Amino acid sequence: xxxxxxxxxxxxxxxxxxxxxxxxxxxxxxxxxxxxxxxxxxxxxxxxxxxxxxxxxxxxxxxxxxxxxxxxxxxxxxxxxxxxxxxxxxxxxxxxxxxxxxxxxxxxxxxxxxxxxxxxxxxxxxxxxxxxxxxxxxxxxxxxxxxxxxxxxxxxxxxxxxxxxxxxxxxxxxxxxxxxxxxxxxxxxxxxxxxxxxxxxxxxxxxxxxxxxxxxxxxxxxxxxxxxxxxxxxxxxxxxxxxxxxxxxxxxxxxxxxxxxxxxxxxxxxxxxxxxxxxxxxxxxxxxxxxxxxxxxxxxxxxxxxxxxxxxxxxxxxxxxxxxxxxxxxxxxxxxxxxxxxxxxxxxxxxxxxxxxxxxxxxxxxxxxxxxxxxxxxxxxxxxxxxx
Amino acid sequence: xxxxxxxxxxxxxxxxxxxxxxxxxxxxxxxxxxxxxxxxxxxxxxxxxxxxxxxxxxxxxxxxxxxxxxxxxxxxxxxxxxxxxxxxxxxxxxxxxxxxxxxxxxxxxxxxxxxxxxxxxxxxxxxxxxxxxxxxxxxxxxxxxxxxxxxxxxxxxxxxxxxxxxxxxxxxxxxxxxxxxxxxxxxxxxxxxxxxxxxxxxxxxxxxxxxxxxxxxxxxxxxxxxxxxxxxxxxxxxxxxxxxxxxxxxxxxxxxxxxxxxxxxxxxxxxxxxxxxxxxxxxxxxxxxxxxxxxxxxxxxxxxxxxxxxxxxxxxxxxxxxxxxxxxxxxxxxxxxxxxxxxxxxxxxxxxxxxxxxxxxxxxxxxxxxxxxxxxxxxxxxxxxxxx
Numbered sequence: 001x002x003x004x005x006x007x008x009x010x011x012x013x014x015x016x017x018x019x020x021x022x023x024x025x026x027x028x029x030x031x032x033x034x035x036x037x038x039x040x041x042x043x044x045x046x047x048x049x050x051x052x053x054x055x056x057x058x059x060x061x062x063x064x065x066x067x068x069x070x071x072x073x074x075x076x077x078x079x080x081x082x083x084x085x086x087x088x089x090x091x092x093x094x095x096x097x098x099x100x101x102x103x104x105x106x107x108x109x110x111x112x113x114x115x116x117x118x119x120x121x122x123x124x125x126x127x128x129x130x131x132x133x134x135x136x137x138x139x140x141x142x143x144x145x146x147x148x149x150x151x152x153x154x155x156x157x158x159x160x161x162x163x164x165x166x167x168x169x170x171x172x173x174x175x176x177x178x179x180x181x182x183x184x185x186x187x188x189x190x191x192x193x194x195x196x197x198x199x200x201x202x203x204x205x206x207x208x209x210x211x212x213x214x215x216x217x218x219x220x221x222x223x224x225x226x227x228x229x230x231x232x233x234x235x236x237x238x239x240x241x242x243x244x245x246x247x248x249x250x251x252x253x254x255x256x257x258x259x260x261x262x263x264x265x266x267x268x269x270x271x272x273x274x275x276x277x278x279x280x281x282x283x284x285x286x287x288x289x290x291x292x293x294x295x296x297x298x299x300x301x302x303x304x305x306x307x308x309x310x311x312x313x314x315x316x317x318x319x320x321x322x323x324x325x326x327x328x329x330x331x332x333x334x335x336x337x338x339x340x341x342x343x344x345x346x347x348x349x350x351x352x353x354x355x356x357x358x359x360x361x362x363x364x365x366x367x368x369x370x371x372x373x374x375x376x377x378x379x380x381x382x383x384x385x386x387x388x
Numbered sequence: 389x390x391x392x393x394x395x396x397x398x399x400x401x402x403x404x405x406x407x408x409x410x411x412x413x414x415x416x417x418x419x420x421x422x423x424x425x426x427x428x429x430x431x432x433x434x435x436x437x438x439x440x441x442x443x444x445x446x447x448x449x450x451x452x453x454x455x456x457x458x459x460x461x462x463x464x465x466x467x468x469x470x471x472x473x474x475x476x477x478x479x480x481x482x483x484x485x486x487x488x489x490x491x492x493x494x495x496x497x498x499x500x501x502x503x504x505x506x507x508x509x510x511x512x513x514x515x516x517x518x519x520x521x522x523x524x525x526x527x528x529x530x531x532x533x534x535x536x537x538x539x540x541x542x543x544x545x546x547x548x549x550x551x552x553x554x555x556x557x558x559x560x561x562x563x564x565x566x567x568x569x570x571x572x573x574x575x576x577x578x579x580x581x582x583x584x585x586x587x588x589x590x591x592x593x594x595x596x597x598x599x600x601x602x603x604x605x606x607x608x609x610x611x612x613x614x615x616x617x618x619x620x621x622x623x624x625x626x627x628x629x630x631x632x633x634x635x636x637x638x639x640x641x642x643x644x645x646x647x648x649x650x651x652x653x654x655x656x657x658x659x660x661x662x663x664x665x666x667x668x669x670x671x672x673x674x675x676x677x678x679x680x681x682x683x684x685x686x687x688x689x690x691x692x693x694x695x696x697x698x699x700x701x702x703x704x705x706x707x708x709x710x711x712x713x714x715x716x717x718x719x720x721x722x723x724x725x726x727x728x729x730x731x732x733x734x735x736x737x738x739x740x741x742x743x744x745x746x747x748x749x750x751x752x753x754x755x756x757x758x759x760x761x762x763x764x765x766x767x768x769x770x771x772x773x774x775x776x
Contacts, residue, residue: 001569001633004404009397015650016392181389215614215634219641222610226603245389246603249650253607262403262637 001262002212009256011149012176015249017241019178020051020139026176027059030135031091034061035084037105039069039097046186048141052096064088069097072156072163072277072284073104075119081108082118085134093136095174098195099145099284102138106153106172109134123155123164129172138177143184143248144195144285146202146255148177156278161364163278165270179252181245185238192238193342194285196231196247200224201269201288202254208296208306209264209370217306220259221313223250228314228338235342266371269295272383275364282351289344290351293336294386298379300328303372307331348387358384389650390600397644399537400564403637405629407566408439408527414564415447418523419479422449423472425493427457427485434574436529440484452476457485460544460551460665460672461492463507469496470506473522481524483562486583487533487672490526494541494560497522511543511552517560526565531572531636532583532673534590534643536565544666549752551666553658567640569633573626580626581730582673584619584635588612589657589676590642596684596694597652597758605694608647609701611638616702616726623730654759657683660771663752670739677732678739681724682774686767688716691760695719736775746772 014022027034034056043049056063066084069077084090085108095105111118113131121127138148146152151168184192207220227250233243253259272295273287280287300307308324311317311331319327336346345351353361362381367374375383402410415422422444431437444451454472457465472478473496483493498517499506509515526536534540539556572580595608615638621631641647660683661675668675688695696712699705699719707715724734733739741749750769755762763771 001403001637002630004402004406006400006402006407006410008400012394012396014392014394015389018392019394022394213617213630213634215611215618215637215641218610218614219607220610222606222608223603226606229601230603242390242601245650246601249389249603253603262633 001214001216003262005261007257007261008170009149009173010170010175011173011256013149013179013252014176015179017180017182019180020055022176022178023052023055024059026137027056027061032060032062033064033088033090034092034094035064035066035081035088035090035108037066037069037081037093037095037097037101039067039071039101041067042186043096043141048096048139048183052094052139056094064090069101069104071100072154072281073100073107075155075157078104078107078111078118078155082111085112090134093134094139095136096139096141098140098142099147102136102140102147102174103145103153103155105136105138106147106151106168106174107155109136110168110172119155119157122166123157123162126166129168133172136174138174139183140177140179140248141183142187142191142195143251144198146199146251148174148179149252149256152255154274158278161278161360163274165274179248181241181248184244184248187238189235189238190343191283192234193231193344194283194289195251196227196234196285196342197289197339197344198285199227199247199251199254201292203259204292205267205270206260206263206265207310208299208303208372209266211305212263214263216259216261216263223254223259224314226250231342264370267368268371268375271366271368272380275361276348276351276353278364279357279361280352286345286351289339290346290348291383291387293332293346294383296332298383299372300332304328306372348384353388355388358388389602389604391650393649395645395649396558397537397561398558398563399561399644401537401567401640402564403567405568405570407568408443410564410566411440411443412447414525415444415449420448420450421452421476421478422480422482423452423454423469423476423478423496425454425457425469425481425483425485425489425496427455427459427489429455430574431484431529436484436527436571440482440527444482452478457489457492459488460542460669461488461495463543463545466492466495466499466506466543470499473500478522481522482527483524484527484529486528486530487535490524490528490535490562491533491541491543493524493526494535494539494556494562495543497524498556498560507543507545510554511545511550514554517556521560524562526562527571528565528567528636529571530575530579530583531639532586534587534639536562536567537640537644540643542662546666546669549666549748551662553662567636569629569636572632572636575626577623577626578731579671580622581619581732582671582677583639584615584622584673584730585677585727585732586673587615587635587639587642589680591647592680593655593658594648594651594653595698596687596691596760597654599693600651602651604647604649604651611642611647612702614638615642619730652758655756656759656763659754659756660768663749664736664739664741666752667745667749668740674733674739677727678734678736679771679775681720681734682771684720686771687760688720692716694760736772741776743776746776
């Protein structure tokens, strides 16, 4: 734990199969007009929509509907959400869905009372909010992004072929989040595993950086072991409550700032994945899985001690008679086997990426400087080629 | 993660060697009159007192001194602290010290505006505060109790020979805590190791309970490995900043409710240790170390799967050709070797306990019901005899 830092996470979490009831306690704390944010309508099929509507009506709220949030929320959708909030003088934003809905709600929350265009202000100039922020609550139905307990909000601009995340401060974090593992049972398997890999990779992004001894890395190893263990149960039986509940809890703690405290972080896999996402609109977790192993194999020589530790502590690789490099490689092979067992996309080609796109994807990839090797543009292109 | 629960921790943490500066940011948020709480005066020797006083004066506060908080704060001291706060119409309580000062500050905070006697109300009848609570801030100078980010407040009544903890809700938790690892450098070695064992045992108390698969147990294993690793560096060089910072951070997360989420917990070692403390006024961590191994060896047969897991995941015990029981025992032996290497007290006799006291200590021990075996009074006495 080197360096100075501060930690505060104000989001209240309600966890468990009865947790939606907490809306009765939370809704009265906020104003009368609620913008109900959701995605493509799956919550209408599985009954969550009607449960939430009933609780909103019972607490006497005026409900303004804002459905159709796409998996990668666009800047056009964001501008439209801001218009809805303004026209209806909305007091509270309730996101019911996955990370996309939570991200979108936060982006709307900091933009409604702001005169400037949110894309320009938050995603190009990376400014901080200097206007009133509308409070946000989340009911999570898909697990992975950690958006339910952090300040992150990723928005995609298809015209500019950019997918950019802004991590806002803790005043933008959801006031509360409802985590009911049963709400995730009906998710299609490919979305479930994409979310699981998103969790795992969030931890990797914070783990594969720095040379110091750090308690955060020990916590990260615990979280990684838990998600690997539970994921193998969940792919066999998606309705295993215990496994799905562990996955849900791990997702929250994988990206609510805890495991990055007092250490440097990487985030290059997300930068590569987000650029792929801007070109293909592919599922976020699958863009990460497709580029991960080529990236980690490329940087392993620059951070061998951590890859050795990863192999031993997370994957239980036997060290007997092997070099550190062999052990590190074996750790990544175990990770690869696990990823294949989950059924993750392992090649960019399977996401619709073509040879012709690679140059543009490389150009759209932000280069981060916290990992074991600051990549050159040529290295980015090589990694993308190896991921194809 | 079985069962329903909610999670919120509102304490803001400032960590690092420059973290005392945060008082400049925090103090203006609270009223003018500050009750400055500290212990036996070591902060006057190491310079922390004058640094804090300077910052208090610079922010224009009226300072009311309340020193002399003892390692096990007594009910008489609590009543006196309440009197000081009332007489001076104190707005804010600033604890500068270890867990005793933080615990005491919280106990004062819920008692000043309460008409009833705090011992009767909070420690005998276990009521919740129904009066105005004075906000508390902490500057930590000794690590172990986790009091800096939780609602716990242990008070000792020597007359009644009772040492009782009340865990208040999150509105009683400190508003902020300053964690500067350098402030712990000058602590005598026996206090350092007592604090380290307190951390480790807090994790054990939450870990050795329940049969379910729980992410909290994976996080616990990570925290235990981190504190074991760093403790062995710190006993060689107490001024190793990296080791002391990891120990400090682990202490906070070992007992701020995170690793107990969604699971049952034990707490019998603390019940035994606290009863010893009420009889001997011995250092808290040493009362825990003296009773731990007899207790864990006694309950291991009732929770063998977890003791097996502890041996493998925390202590790296090789499982080859051994029974689960042998592996569990080997884990506890490794733990014993580590405890001896730290120089912890391993026998109650070394804390001044005599044969004659054992009956009274057993009578004063609260029996908890969350562990692997609900003890009978005879078992409590046996464990104490084995600890003598």
